[in-house]
Amino acid sequence: MTRREPRSRDGGSSASLRRPRRVAVLGAGVAGLAAAYEVSRAGAPERAQALVLEAADRVGGKVLSVSRGGVIYEAGPDSFISAKPDVLDLARELGISGDLAATKPGSSSVSIYFRGRLRTLRGGMWPPKASALLSSGLLSWRGLARLALSRWPGSEDPVGTDESLAAFVRRRFGQEALERLADPLLAGIYAGDAEELSLESTFPQIKTAFAKNGASAARPPWRPAPGQSLFMTFQGGLSRLPEALCAALPGGAVRTGARVLALSRRDREWKIETSAGDFAADAVVSALPAGALAPAVERLDPELAAVLREIPFASTATVSLLYDDSSLPVRPEGFGFLVPRREGKAVSAATYSSSKFPGRAPEGKTLVRCFVGGAGRGAWAEKSEEDLIRLASEELSEILGLGKSCRPVEAKAWRWIAANPQYTVGHALRLKRLESCLMGHPGLILAGASYRGVGLPDCVRSGRAAARAALSPRGGFPAVV
Numbered sequence: 482m483t484r485r486e487p488r489s490r491d492g493g494s495s496a497s498l499r500r501p502r503r504v505a506v507l508g509a510g511v512a513g514l515a516a517a518y519e520v521s522r523a524g525a526p527e528r529a530q531a532l533v534l535e536a537a538d539r540v541g542g543k544v545l546s547v548s549r550g551g552v553i554y555e556a557g558p559d560s561f562i563s564a565k566p567d568v569l570d571l572a573r574e575l576g577i578s579g580d581l582a583a584t585k586p587g588s589s590s591v592s593i594y595f596r597g598r599l600r601t602l603r604g605g606m607w608p609p610k611a612s613a614l615l616s617s618g619l620l621s622w623r624g625l626a627r628l629a630l631s632r633w634p635g636s637e638d639p640v641g642t643d644e645s646l647a648a649f650v651r652r653r654f655g656q657e658a659l660e661r662l663a664d665p666l667l668a669g670i671y672a673g674d675a676e677e678l679s680l681e682s683t684f685p686q687i688k689t690a691f692a693k694n695g696a697s698a699a700r701p702p703w704r705p706a707p708g709q710s711l712f713m714t715f716q717g718g719l720s721r722l723p724e725a726l727c728a729a730l731p732g733g734a735v736r737t738g739a740r741v742l743a744l745s746r747r748d749r750e751w752k753i754e755t756s757a758g759d760f761a762a763d764a765v766v767s768a769l770p771a772g773a774l775a776p777a778v779e780r781l782d783p784e785l786a787a788v789l790r791e792i793p794f795a796s797t798a799t800v801s802l803l804y805d806d807s808s809l810p811v812r813p814e815g816f817g818f819l820v821p822r823r824e825g826k827a828v829s830a831a832t833y834s835s836s837k838f839p840g841r842a843p844e845g846k847t848l849v850r851c852f853v854g855g856a857g858r859g860a861w862a863e864k865s866e867e868d869l870i871r872l873a874s875e876e877l878s879e880i881l882g883l884g885k886s887c888r889p890v891e892a893k894a895w896r897w898i899a900a901n902p903q904y905t906v907g908h909a910l911r912l913k914r915l916e917s918c919l920m921g922h923p924g925l926i927l928a929g930a931s932y933r934g935v936g937l938p939d940c941v942r943s944g945r946a947a948a949r950a951a952l953s954p955r956g957g958f959p960a961v962v
């Protein structure tokens with residue numbers, strides 16, 4: 482920690498007027514690294530410096546790509562959407578646009594596993610095309626008729642109240658569309674439960690489109706960036722992004738093995754106690770998950786810690802299974818499938834990684850990544866890695882009809898316990914309460930997936946916005962970005 486310095490008349494230290502603005506960034510996930518990058522971009526090191534404090538011995542947080550034997554395993558996220566420009570813009574700035582990879586042409590169909598069979602939806606996920614729905618056999622005639630009725634203006638959406646995604650879809654499209662389409666397709670993105678998730682905080686664009694244009698606004702919530710596919714990744718895996726961010730930072734800007742324990746503020750200076758010693762800063766960007774920040778601010782502000790703890794997190798696991806093509810009765814084609822919760826499976830979704838993106842597995846091999854757990858199904862994700870692999874390969878065999886003799890030649894599982902923030906009903910109000918607590922702690926800014934978007938583009942946007950707020954002489958408001 483830096484030595485205390487003589488104070489100037491305004492209460493700050495005279496030395497603080499000369500030295501660069503020191504920004505401590507907590508957490509080296511994508512949001513934290515993007516924040517540090519933005520600070521380093523903001524000017525010469527004489528003007529601003531960032532120090533990233535990370536508990537783990539590696540950077541990237543949830544982003545972790547493992548390459549082995551020509552296979553790229555993604556432990557956490559496997560892609561990002563191009564509809565939000567933030568990752569694409571950052572990739573351009575970092576000079577790694579050439580490493581971007583689009584989805585394979587013609588691979589975009591998604592299936593839903595329903596009553597023992599995969600039902601393929603061609604031509605996009607939400608809203609599904611009427612013809613695709615008809616041929617899929619996913620909805621009953623009653624369910625289809627109910628969905629067709631949604632084309633006419635019906636009951637108004639409640640004004641000024643936050644409602645669940647399920648309440649909205651049930652009212653607009655009916656119960657079948659909720660259980661068999663919206664919960665797996667939309668809530669699944671958040672590893673969430675449509676009954677719990679806030680429509681306003683998860684899909685504000687759907688709410689706004691309906692408010693403006695009525696039911697005719699059943700358009701896709703996202704459109705790909707021009708010339709790009711909707712889902713994108715990097716050729717060697719998503720870890721390319723945190724690696725390139727790290728490489729763009731000045732040497733020594735990231736301190737791994739430094740678990741943040743407590744934050745305090747005195748004489749306009751923040752003190753960060755960590756497992757690797759204490760550090761001083763003029764501003765702090767927390768890019769920690771809300772639940773990890775809570776204990777560190779308990780002494781500083783118990784109310785702030787309590788609101789942070791109110792944000793729930795769901796547990797998930799990913800299980801990657803590699804097959805020899807020769808052992809597969811049919812090679813899975815398309816993006817993958819989703820499993821509605823009523824089917825009672827541990828696997829809630831699967832991506833046919835080698836069909837979706839190029840270069841994920843060598844010729845002659847097929848890579849499938851299963852997603853286990855999520856809100857209300859978290860217990861599955863907490864099983865041992867061995868059990869997860871057994872469970873996922875058994876269920877995959879059943880769902881794809883692979884037959885008993887078809888076994889993966891390699892398998893890897895990663896557990897993400899209490900890792901997926903849930904924007905449940907009341908989330909927007911919780912953010913307001915956080916903002917109001919932070920009024921009392923100038924220079925402390927909250928960024929990352931816990932607050933205003935879980936996807937990688939949102940995390941990049943949030944980290945960069947937090948850095949700009951931290952550099953602002955006003956102390957940084959809004960403080961939850």
Ligand SMILES: Cc1cc2nc3c(=O)[nH]c(=O)nc-3n(C[C@H](O)[C@H](O)[C@H](O)COP(=O)(O)OP(=O)(O)OC[C@H]3O[C@@H](n4cnc5c(N)ncnc54)[C@H](O)[C@@H]3O)c2cc1C
Nearest residue numbers: 508510511512536542543557558559741773929930936937
């Ligand atoms: C299984 C899974 C699949 C996903 N799939 C996708 C996808 O395909 N596309 C997509 O866009 N998004 C996806 N997401 C979401 C996305 O990956 C995350 O929202 C995003 O990576 C979070 O970034 P972050 O920087 O906010 O937080 P994190 O990545 O969680 O980073 C937080 C960092 O803080 C560190 N930390 C924690 N506590 C402390 C402490 N006390 N002191 C210091 N450091 C600490 C952690 O070690 C970590 O490095 C997925 C998430 C999961 C779990």
